[in-house]
Amino acid sequence: MAEILIKNGFVIDPSRKINGDVMDVAIKDDKIVEKVGSGAKVIDAKGKVVMAGAVDVHAHVAGPKVNAGRLMRPEDKLFKSPDAQEHYRMEMGFSIPSTFKTGYDYARMGYAFVMEAAMPPLHSPHVHEEIHDTPIIDEAALPVFANNWFVMEYLKNNEIDNAAAYVAWIIAATKGYGIKLVNPGGTAAWAWGLNCLGINDPVPFYDITPAEIITGLIKTNEYLGLPHSVHIHQNSLGDPGNYTVTLDSLKLAEGVKARNKFGRDSVMHSTHIQFHSYGGDSWANFESKAKEVMEYVNTQKNITVDLGCVTLDETTTMTADGPFEHHLNNLNHLKWANVDVELETAAGVVPYVYDKNIKVCGIQWAIGLELGLYAKDPMRTFITTDHPNAGPFIRYPRIIKWLMSQKAREATLDTFKYKDKVIDATNIHGMDRELTLYEVAQMTRTGPAKALGLSHMYGGLSAGLDANVGVFDLNVKNMPSDPEMIEKALLRASWFIKSGQIVVKDGEITGHGNKRTVWVNAKVKANPQVTRDINEKFLKNYTVGIGNYPVWDALAPNPLVIDIDAEA
Amino acid sequence: MATITLKPFKTPELIIECNNITPDAFAGKTPAEIAELEIFEGKVREKLGDFFSVTGSSGKTAAETDILIDGDCSRVKYIGSKMTAGTITVNGNADMYVGGWMKGGKIHVKGNVDSFCGIAMEGGEIEVDGNAGNYVGCAYRGDWRGMRGGTIHIHGNAGNDIGTFMLGGTIIIDKNAFIHVSTHAEGGTVVIKGDVEGRVGGQMVKGDIYVFGNVQYMLPGFKEIDRVRKEIAGESATFRQYIGDLGERHPKSKGKEIYANLYVKASA
Known part of the structure; x- marks a missing residue:
C-alpha cells in the first residue's frame, strides 16, 4: 500500500454535499487524506464518477441457511457460473453464489461493507467461517433476538437491564454487530406449528406479544447505545393486506430518541419493506400500499428502511421466518428446508421464481420501486434486494437503473403478461420521478453508513475515512440516454480501491484485499442474575456446553472491534 | 444438406467433454475451423482436432448441417448438448449427456449410450x-x-x-x-x-x-x-x-x- 491520487473525476459525496464537482481524491495507505506527494500512483478519472465504497445494510451472504440453499440447489450453479479469472478462485452460483463469487461481485460493484442480516447465535461460528472465506469486502453480522427464550422472559417482566446484559453477552460471544428481529414471536410460535400475524397476537406459551418484544428490544438497543438501531423484519411478511401490521409496528418507534455516540438518529430500521407494503385480502385483489407506508416513513425521522426490491429473477428465499417459508412452499410446491435452532430461532429455505408472466410478481416488482420513488429522504431509504430473497445482489445496478429512469421502468412493464392488471394494482405506471446519482449515493453509501453508525469509516470521501473509493464509467454532466448504460457502468467499476488497495480494474478483480470482520463489544456492569440464567440454560436446555458456544478469535482473524461502554 | 464427418483417432486419457459437437457450433465453419473448437479434458482446454479428424462441409445453418461421427465415442460426453436443429449420427457408443438440454434436430446413436x-x-x-x-x-x-x-x-x-x-x-x-x-x-x-x-x-x-x-x-x-x-x-x-x-x-x-x-x- 502506498499513495494513490484519483484525478479529475466527478466526485459525488453526499456526506459533504458534493454533487459532481471535478475534484481529486487522495489516498495514503488505508485512509483518505487531504493530499499526497508527487510520487503517488495517479488514476485518471476524467469523465467518470467517483464515489465512496458502497455499504449494503441487509443481505444474506454467510451462514447455515445460505449454505443450506447452496446444498439444496445445485441447479443454481448450472450454466450460471462464469469462467474463473486467471489466478483467482472459481466463481459459482447465481442467487446463492459461493463465498468467493460473493466477495468478487460486491467488489466489482464497488461495495466496501456488507451486513449479513441474520445470524443464528448458536451457529455463529459457521457464519464467521464463511465471512472469513469471503474476500475483499468488510462484513458484520446481526444476531437474531426476537424469538429468543431469554429475551422473551426478560422483556415479559420489563427487565431492560437484564435484557441488555444478555444481548451484550450474545453480541460479544457471537462477534455480532447489533439486534436483529425476525417475525417477533412468530418464529418461536413456529416450534408448535403456529405463527403471530399481528403485533398484538400473544406468543403461544410465552405470555408476551410481538409489540412488547419490539418495544423492549428498542429500549435495550438504546440502553446499550449500539451503533445500529434495532433491525426488524416485521410480522406477517408477504401476506396480502399486511401493510397495516407494518404501520402498527413502525408506530412503536414514535417518540423514541436515539442514544449513541455514532451519529445515528434512527431507532428502528425496517428491512425489506417491499414485502411488508401489501394491500388487498387475497392474491386476487393483491395491490400496492407503497404510498401509504412510505408517507408514514417520510414523516418519522427516527425510522430508516431498505427496499427489498423484486428483480424478476429465479432466486432462493431464505429467512429466519420459519412459518413464512412453510407458507411459501405451500404456494409453489418446490423444495423446502426447515430448521429449528434451539432456544433461539428457526429458519427455512425455498427456491422461488419471480416470473414476469405472473401478476403478483409484477405487482411486487412495482411496489419495491414505488417505495424508492415515494421516499422523500434518501438518507433513510436504502437500496437492497434482501439478497437473495427478492433477487440476487448483483441486480442492485438494475434497480438503480429502474429508479433513475422512467423509460427503463416502462420498458420492463411492457414485457409483463398482465401489464394492465399490474398497472391497476399499483401506481408505478406514469410515476415520473427519476432519482439522481446523488440520491443513489445517499441510498447506497452515506445513508446506510449513518444508519449503521459507521459514518466514521464508510459512506464518504472526507480525509480520515477508510480509503474505499469506486470509479464508474458514467459522465454525470452528460448521462447516457440509454438506461442500460447505467446498469452496465455500476455493475463493473472501472476502479475500486478497498482500504487503500486497488482490488478492481476495468471490472476485473486485481487483488484479494484486506477483508475485515466488524463486531461490537459492549461493556455492561456485571449482572449476576443474567450470568446465572445463562449458565443454567446451558446446563438444562442447550445441546452444547457454554465453553463451545462463543466464536473463537481465530474465526475473525482480521477484526475491527467497536468498543462501547453502556454505563458511560 | 451438408455433412461433416468426425473420425476419432485417439483415445483420450480422461473422458472428454465436447459440448461443441453440435450442428449449431459447426454451421458455417470450415473443417479447419471446426477442428479448432474448444473441448475439455478434465480442466484442460483442448481442441476437437486433437482427437478427431474433421472432413466434409457444414451447412449455412444448423438445420442444414449433418454430423457423422464415424467411430466409438465411449469416452466422449455432451454430444449434441443444447442443439436446436440438424442431425448427429454416431456409428458406435456414446458416453453421458447425449442430447442434454436439446431443443430440436435429431441424434441417432447406433450403439449404447451412458x-x-x-x-x-x-x-x-x-x-x-x-x-x-x-x-x-x-x-x-x-x-x-x-x-x-x-x-x-x-x-x-x-x-x-x-x-x-x-x-x-x-x-x-x-x-x-x-x-x-x-x-x-x-x-x-x-x-x-x-x-x-x-x-x-x-x-x-x-x-x-x-x-x-x-x-x-x-x-x-x-x-x-x-x-x-x-x-x-x-x-x-x-x-x-x-x-x-x-x-x-x-x-x-x-x-x-x-x-x-x-x-x-x-x-x-
Missing part, C-alpha cells in the same frame, strides 16, 4: 439402437424442471430414474427398465415395452406411463380403476389403468382432481 441421455430435453428426437444407462430424460440434479418435449427412443434396455420430474415429451424403452420411472413427473409419457422392477410413478402428479411387460413391485400409492384399450407407440393393447400417486398433491381441473395414469398391459 447415463443422462436427453437430460432436461425440450424438443427434437433421440434414437438409440442399443441400451441406455440411468437417468434417461431426467432433470438436472436438484432441478424440478425435467424433460419438457421431444422424443427419446431406446431400442434396448434402460437403467433407473427414467423421466424424473418429466413435464412433457415421450420416452420409449423397447426392452426392460430397472427402477424409478417418472418420479415427481407432472406430465409427459413414458412407454416401457418390457418389464420394470418397481417404484413406477413415485410422487407422480400428472402424466402417463405404459408398461407392456410386468411391474414386479407396484407402489401402494396407485389404485386400479379401469380396464382400457389403448394404442401407444405403434401397438394396441388392453391395459389395467391405475391412478396415482395418491400420496402426492394433485391439481384440480373443473372441480375434478387430475391424477397420473399408469397403464399396465392386461395379461389376458
